[in-house]
Amino acid sequence: MFGTILIANRGEIACRVIRTARRLGIRSIAVHSDADAGAMHAAMADESRRIGPAPARESYLRIDAIIEAALASGAEAIHPGYGFLSENAEFAEACAAAGITFIGPPPAAIRAMGSKSAAKALMEKAGVPLVPGYHGADQSPDTLRHEAERIGYPLLIKASAGGGGKGMKVVEAAEGLEAGLALAKGEARSAFGDDHVLLERYLTRPRHIEIQVFADTRGNTVHLFERDCSIQRRHQKVVEEAPAPGMDPARREAMGRAACDAARAIGYVGAGTVEFIAEGDSFAFMEMNTRLQVEHPVTEAITGQDLVEWQLRVAAGQPLPLLQDGLRIQGHAIEVRLYAEDPARDFAPSTGRIEHLRFPAEAGGIRVDTGIREGDAVTIHYDPMIAKIIAHGPDRGAALARLSRALASTEIVGPATNLRLLRAIAAEPEFRAGQLDTGFIARHGETLLAPAGAASRTVLAAAVAGLLAEGAARDAADPADPHSPWGAATAWRLNGDGYQDFHLIDGEARHVLRAHILPGGFRLDLPEGAAEVTAVPGAEGSFSLRLDGRVLPARVQRREDRLAVFAEGSTHMLRVADPLAPAGAEGPAAGRILAPMPGKVLEVLVSPGQTVARGAVLLVLEAMKVQMRITAPAEGVVDAVLCTPGELVEDGAELVSMA
Structure with a gap:
């Protein structure tokens, strides 16, 4: 076994590899960009080495810098994680040339499956069923248009060298083909340096x-059963589970056998994932990912195996720890991905500092994989995933119940996240019944993406309890006269009961709440009537709240005028208003086109004085390798263009003004 390995990655996967290395007594070397100098993975490793500035192409994608760091640190092997260089045959060859073991498949296997087009041709030759499509090398507009008509609409455009939903667009009709190709090719070129695309019928x-497949250098190949990854947005996975709901043993065996045959056909070694699209009784090959997958924890949960340990042992020349007849499914596991993104804005990536973060306890079948801590920042440079929350139970119902409790106890304040969406998915009856497909989120969007409701009595009571506690801590008695009523935080009044008014803004609603101070608590005047409230404070803003005959846990976190209330298994954001502040309209003026997310301006398609129609594309913005067309909200005339191609802009920056 290796004595020292270097992890050529960052975030939660680097932390994940470090944990297994530590358990096996292997020294771990991390690498970091300037943006990640204080990151969790850099702190966890035995040593961390700088490899360049924040942009990935100047750091985590620099083969020379990573090889140099490995040689300087004495690493015998490099684990590439996933993303970045994990499926880069040139990187695997560079490792071999430097005398370093690449913890992954041979370069030939990476190349065989690295191109979706080439992989589909290989599978077609091997007799594996494929979705009707075009996988050819001719990328001329006429050829792509002709093939699209032959395949029929709706149509899926996919980057041949792609993954993670990048360079993937759905085209509903012929008139959308040109724009879809432009966006898909642009994203593919930016993310993978290759704008080659393939076309498939959209199911x-x-x-x-x-x-999940695994192979060693001794000719052994096994599969570790299946994962259902149907719950997606932007063609990227959000929820994964194992085993797949409704999978019968005969189909599992057939798909497992096909996956192992695909691995053997290319001389595969190490961990890999063969992806299929299934509809009705049929299934068809999509692609093979020649690396460990983000969703590997659900496979680990149901098999009881550490797949990173398997990778290390196979790379060291050892046989697979178990053969096919030694593998069994144990229970059910579900994983959700917590992203820094705004579902209300078409899942646009969100950035900013994590001001407050609490994950569920890792016990009772719950596991959390993360590379983020409270105080860390989510930047535009890397993937916006914050954490993976995994629940395992004896059956799907138990796993789902544990997942729901884990999501209810997760707390985060900072960038916008998809936490409320994940809670809604877990509660959706169709999901609970195991009725899954890739259009699930879009089909249930009205429910899953509904805006947050009005603050409940519990939320408002918790908010007031938090503000009273904050006031009590701030207005401590004068030590020179500890018995003075003027220093007591009791809202004491001469000739009247003590009360304090709080002005809270909840979306468009404004609440003026009066709290009458009582021994051990307060009486709160709420819109639906008064309530007696007792709040027993705990650690870090938590309370045991007695209200309406119930005792509920709650936590309140304040940052300036923003108040985050965690209660009843949800998060509610309020704003503390100053009653003496002058009233005034807020928000962007009409005609101001603002950046929906931080990113890079790729193209500006209009100029001052130009008349544009409603929906016309004004510019193209890119963030986290996703391209977004910014369109005119109404017909008008361009007054000014306030950005230039190549410029980095912040969230909310004004890009174009229109009259």
Whole structure:
């Protein structure tokens, strides 16, 4: 076994590899960009080395810098994690040339499956069923248009060298083909340096099912069963589970056998994932990812195996720890991905500092994989995933119940996140019944993406309890006269009962709440009537709240005028208003086109004085390798263009003004 390994990655996967290395007594070397100098993975490793500035292409994608760091640190092997260089054959060859073991498949296997087009041709030759499509090398507009007509609409455009939903667009009709190709090719070129695309018929109610495979250098190949990854947004996974709901043993065996045959056909070694699209009784090959997958924890949960340990042992020349007849499914596991993104803004990535973060306890079948801590920042440079929350139970119902409790106890304040969406998915009856397909989120969007409701009595009571506690801590008695009524935080009044008014803004609503101070608590005048409230304070802003005959846990976190209330399994954001502040309209003026997320301006398609129609594309913005067309909200005339191609802009920056 290796004595020292270097992890050529960052975030939660680097932390994940470090944990297994530590358990096996292996010294771990991390690498970091300037943006990650204080990151969790850099702090966890035995040593961390700088490899360049914040942009990935100047750091985590620099083969020379990573090889140099490995040689300087004495690393015998490099674990590439996933993303970045994990499926880069040139990187695997560079490792071999430097005398360093690449913890992954041979370069030939990476190349065989690195191009979706080449992989589909290989599978077609091997007799594996494929979705009707075009996988050819001719990328001329005429050829792509002709093939699109032959395949029929709706149509899916996919980057041949792609992954993670980058360079993937759905085209509903012929008139959208040109724009779809432009966006898909632009994202593919930016993310992978290759704008080659393939076309496939877009299935309307498919399931995304993948098979985890493993092979060693001694000719052994096994599969570790399947994962259902159908719950997606922007063609990227949000929820994964194993085993797949409704999978019968015969189909599991058939898909497992096909996946192992695919691995053997290319001389595969190490961990890999063969992805299938399934609809009705049929399944078809999509692609093979020649690396460990983000969703590997659910496979670990149901098999009881550490897949990173398997990777290390195979790379060191050892046989697979278990063969096929030694593998069994144990229970059910579900994983959700907590992202810094705004579902209300078409899942646009969100950035900012994590001001408050609490994950569920890792016990009772709950596991949390993360590379983020409270106080860390989510930046535009890297993937916006904050954490993976995994629940395992004896069956799907138990796993789902544990997941729901874990999500209810997760707290985060800072960038916008998809936490409320994840809670809504876990509660959706169709999901609970195991009725899954890739259009699930879009089909249930009205429910899943509904705006937060009005603050409940519990939320308002918790908010007031938090503000009273904050006031009591701030207005401590004068030590020179500890018995003075003027220094007591009791809202004491001469000739009247003590009360304090709080002005809270909840979306468009404004609440004026009067709290009458009582021994051990307060009486709160609420819109639906008064309530007696007792709040027993705990650690870090937490309370045991007695209200309406119930005792409920709650936590309140304040940052300036923003108040985050965690209660009843949800998060509610309020604003503390100053009653003496002058009233005034807020928000952007009409005609101001603002950046919906921080990013880089790729193209500006209009100029001052130009008349544009409603929906016309004004510019193209890129963030986290996702391209977004910024369009005119109404017909008008461009007054000014306030950005230039190549410029980095912040969230909310004014890009174009229109009259």
